[in-house]
Amino acid sequence: xxxxxxxxxxxxxxxxxxxxxxxxxxxxxxxxxxxxxxxxxxxxxxxxxxxxxxxxxxxxxxxxxxxxxxxxxxxxxxxxxxxxxxxxxxxxxxxxxxxxxxxxxxxxxxxxxxxxxxxxxxxxxxxxxxxxxxxxxxxxxxxxxxxxxxxxxxxxxxxxxxxxxxxxxxxxxxxxxxxxxxxxxxxxxxxxxxxxxxxxxxxxxxxxxxxxxxxxxxxxxxxxxxxxxx
Amino acid sequence: xxxxxxxxxxxxxxxxxxxxxxxxxxxxxxxxxxxxxxxxxxxxxxxxxxxxxxxxxxxxxxxxxxxxxxxxxxxxxxxxxxxxxxxxxxxxxxxxxxxxxxxxxxxxxxxxxxxxxxxxxxxxxxxxxxxxxxxxxxxxxxxxxxxxxxxxxxxxxxxxxxxxxxxxxxxxxxxxxxxxxxxxxxxxxxxxxxxxxxxxxxxxxxxxxxxxxxxxxxxxxxxxxxxxxx
Numbered sequence: 001x002x003x004x005x006x007x008x009x010x011x012x013x014x015x016x017x018x019x020x021x022x023x024x025x026x027x028x029x030x031x032x033x034x035x036x037x038x039x040x041x042x043x044x045x046x047x048x049x050x051x052x053x054x055x056x057x058x059x060x061x062x063x064x065x066x067x068x069x070x071x072x073x074x075x076x077x078x079x080x081x082x083x084x085x086x087x088x089x090x091x092x093x094x095x096x097x098x099x100x101x102x103x104x105x106x107x108x109x110x111x112x113x114x115x116x117x118x119x120x121x122x123x124x125x126x127x128x129x130x131x132x133x134x135x136x137x138x139x140x141x142x143x144x145x146x147x148x149x150x151x152x153x154x155x156x157x158x159x160x161x162x163x164x165x166x167x168x169x170x171x172x173x174x175x176x177x178x179x180x181x182x183x184x185x186x187x188x189x190x191x192x193x194x195x196x197x198x199x200x201x202x203x204x205x206x207x208x209x210x211x212x213x214x215x216x217x218x219x220x221x222x223x224x225x226x227x228x229x230x
Numbered sequence: 231x232x233x234x235x236x237x238x239x240x241x242x243x244x245x246x247x248x249x250x251x252x253x254x255x256x257x258x259x260x261x262x263x264x265x266x267x268x269x270x271x272x273x274x275x276x277x278x279x280x281x282x283x284x285x286x287x288x289x290x291x292x293x294x295x296x297x298x299x300x301x302x303x304x305x306x307x308x309x310x311x312x313x314x315x316x317x318x319x320x321x322x323x324x325x326x327x328x329x330x331x332x333x334x335x336x337x338x339x340x341x342x343x344x345x346x347x348x349x350x351x352x353x354x355x356x357x358x359x360x361x362x363x364x365x366x367x368x369x370x371x372x373x374x375x376x377x378x379x380x381x382x383x384x385x386x387x388x389x390x391x392x393x394x395x396x397x398x399x400x401x402x403x404x405x406x407x408x409x410x411x412x413x414x415x416x417x418x419x420x421x422x423x424x425x426x427x428x429x430x431x432x433x434x435x436x437x438x439x440x441x442x443x444x445x446x447x448x449x450x451x452x453x454x455x456x457x458x459x460x
Contacts, residue, residue: 063387071387074367084360087353115353122352123317123345129359130314136366137304143373144409157293157301179374 025114025121030104035059041081041095041103048091050105052081057101063093079132086112143179148188149197151178156198156205163207255344255351260334265289271311271325271333278321280335282311287331293323309362316342373409378418379427381408386428386435393437 022030030053035041041052041059052059054076061073061081073093085091086108097103115122142154155178156165167174175185189205192198199206252260260283265271271282271289282289284306291303291311303323315321316338327333345352372384385408386395397404405415419435422428429436 071384072371073388074364074371080363084357084364086360087357112353115356116349119346119349119352122349122356123342126345126352126356126359127314127317129356129363130316133310133359133363133366134314136363136370140366140370140373141302141304143370144406154301158303176374 023121023124025118026106026111026125029106029110029114031106032102032104035097035101035103037097037100039097041097042091044091044094046091048082048085048088048108050108051083051086051111052095052106053104054078054081055102055104057103058098059095059101059103060098061093061095080129083129086115139177148178148180148184149192151180152185152188152192152205153197153207156207160205160207165205167203167205253351253354255348256336256341256355259336259340259344261336262332262334265327265331265333267327267330269327271327272321274321274324276321278312278315278318278338280338281313281316281341282325282336283334284308284311285332285334287327287329287333289325289331289333290328291323291325310358313359369407378408378410378414379422381410382415382418382422382435383427383437386437390435390437395435397433397435 032055035057042048042050044063055078057077059076059081061076063071063073075098081095081103082091115125138158142151142158145151145154156163159165169177171185172182175182178185180188189198189200193200196208199208262285265287272278272280274293285308287307289306289311291306293301293303305328311325311333312321345355368388372381372388375381375384386393389395399407401415402412405412408415410418419428419430423430426438429438
């Protein structure tokens with residue numbers, strides 16, 4: 001793991017630095033590093049030394065079971081890693097970079113000391129966890145929907161603003177997040193467009209008002225006037 | 231919403247009361263109530279007055295979109311509701327009981343005051359959120375697996391202890407949690423048993439060592455000696 005030259009989260013612009021907005025008491029503790037594919041962030045059973053924030057790439061939490069299966073507990077592309085280890089005595093799994101990744105490390109003891117010395121900081125920390133919890137629960141509800149079209153509509157309704165969602169990831173990445181193959185995503189987007197439910201302009205998906213056909217109907221509708229092609 | 235006679239979370243036994251273990255500064259603020267089907271816990275747009283903990287039943291967080299869809303954001307059978315509204319200015323959705331439910335209400339202002347006056351309490355709160363976040367992420371990873379058998383094995387590996395999982399819910403409820411139909415769950419359990427991967431005794435599922443066939447193989451194997459029937 002190579003530490004980068006500049007460990008100060010506040011010296012970079014928002015686009016470069018997702019830590020902007022973090023309280024300075026916490027942000028000043030973070031060190032930004034790069035991990036190569038296959039590098040470990042920590043190993044199961046070791047005493048926790050840090051909590052982490054993944055800025056980019058993908059870190060996987062894994063556990064090899066006593067029965068020899070390799071179980072992926074979590075894939076983190078942006079967010080906390082080992083935040084639950086803040087008060088644990090051991091890491092409960094391995095963390096490994098599945099892609100070249102950029103990760104912020106925060107020394108656990110100093111984070112705990114900072115949180116214990118300031119209730120406002122501890123509440124800020126709790127609020128970040130609550131946000132991530134809300135996001136994870138939204139995704140859970142979405143994955144429990146059977147139809148691909150229903151998952152897409154749910155994502156636009158819940159992640160978008162006033163029925164308009166700008167995709168931040170590639171279609172392939174978005175398909176994986178929705179638990180779909182890229183082909184199923186393309187087919188379903190085309191169906192939603194044909195049925196006049198969703199307008200697609202580049203990376204923007206817009207819900208259209210008063211749909212007259214159910215989202216999963218297979219019949220071909222007319223392309224609404226003004227709608228972009230997929 | 232009818233308040234029950236006894237609002238003290240610590241006057242009941244563990245079996246009756248999942249709040250045992252909560253710090254007394256927080257637990258003493260809770261009032262236990264019952265909701266009938268269709269009763270609202272809160273409505274979107276209102277100023278938050280309480281955070282909640284669902285003890286039993288099912289509370290759904292819902293939002294009616296500007297386009298007329300009813301979107302379920304979250305189903306809570308045991309856990310926090312509106313924990314993210316602790317510092318919000320408005321509830322961002324409706325909360326309604328989908329089943330007869332038992333819910334603890336905590337006045338938001340008094341919870342915030344208690345958390346702000348004690349970093350240890352705020353850290354305890356953050357730890358509960360981190361636990362729920364870890365659980366939600368485990369379930370997300372499980373639902374992203376394509377095969378029903380893989381989801382079952384993942385649940386035993388991650389929710390069980392040393393490869394042994396005791397089911398706390400009915401098979402029908404467990405199927406819903408796994409994103410499966412009850413029929414698919416039964417078929418997959420039977421296949422895992424036939425292939426010698428899992429032993430099933432009543433509500434206990436046990437991983438067997440050294441499996442020789444992949445979990446999704448359709449071929450009929452011999453029932454291992456000593457294994458219970460489904």
